[in-house]
Amino acid sequence: MGGPFARGPREHSDEPLPGFKLAYPMLAADGRACGFSGVTLGRAHVYRAVDxxxxxxxxxxxxxxxxxxxxxxxxxxxxAARDLACEPDHRNAVLLEIAASGRYRRYERGLRYARQRVTAVRIGRCECGRAAEQLADSGAGTVGWRKLLPVCARCGAGRPALDPARFGELAQVSRVLLDGPPVEAPTATPPAEDPGTVALLSAEIAVLHARLDEALTRLDALESRQNGR
Ligand SMILES: [Zn+2]
Ligand SMILES: [Zn+2]
Known part of the structure; x- marks a missing residue:
């Protein structure tokens, strides 16, 4: 690697080269293995941690x-991988850290290569925007494989799902990390019935009622005066 002749059209590396990419997490039909499928080219094909x-x-x-x-x-x-994950089509993908080896070609922003080892899986956010904590059955898939979906605890409640450690075991990837959303999440949701708010609204309604009563009384008085003439 390196040197003035290293940037030919086709290169070979015995030493793994680090890289980052997006993929969809997949679960085998028998539930005994996990893998990944491509987000653009080769969507129908599932690859394993080393492939x-x-x-x-x-x-x-x-x-x-x-x-x-x-x-x-x-x-x-x-x-660059995180940027791509913002596209609506790629929101359900996970981010992979990989080591590329074998024959490869360089392109503008990365590599196209022959052999890959997935060294880490980063689970980002749920569709709702909260940090995902599990990988649930998405309902989609390809022959022999179910596509998994990163979900938060709330959206994943009651759905069949794998926790990160179990996914790592089945995929044979030792590092499965929860990345979470890179924006600040609300720390607490306000209670549905805030007693303070309710009391304030009641007071405002009482004032409105009082004004309405007053107006009606004046109207009555006006009317009776007119009728009295
Ligand atoms: Zn080809
Ligand atoms: Zn959610």
Whole structure:
């Protein structure tokens, strides 16, 4: 690695290169293994924590081929993966830290490569915006695999779900982290019936009633005066 000739069109690394990417967490139909599926190319294919790239278009060439867009992809920078996670299509994805090895090609913001080891899984936020704590059955999937969905404790209540440690065990990834939302979450939700607010509203309504009564009395007086003429 390195040196003036290292940036050829195709390179090879025996030393793993770190990278970051998004993926959907998947659970095998028999519940005994977990894996990942791509968020763009190769959505139908599920890969394991350590895996070799297959051509997404069914060709038998070695990945990554110059003539094809197949292979694993990653970003050099974790911020680029986090940015991509903001897109509505990718909100349900988890962030993977990976080590790329074997044949690879560089592109603008990362690598396209042949072999991958997932070194960490970062679970971000629930669809509701709170920090996700579990991976629940999403109802979607591909043949033999159910797609999992990061959910918070509230949205996940009563749904079949895996906690991070169990997902790590089944996926054979030792680091599964809860990333949480990078924005400040409300610390406490106000109680549905705040007695202070209710008392204040009652007082305001009482004042309004009193004014209405007064107005009606004046109107009555006016009317009776007019009728009396
Ligand atoms: Zn290909
Ligand atoms: Zn939620």
């Amino acid at each position: 070799d790239a297959l051509c997404a278009h069914g060709s038998r060439h070695a990945c990554p081929s110059r003539w094809c867009d197949c292979g694993f992809y990653c970003f050099h920078d974790i911020a």
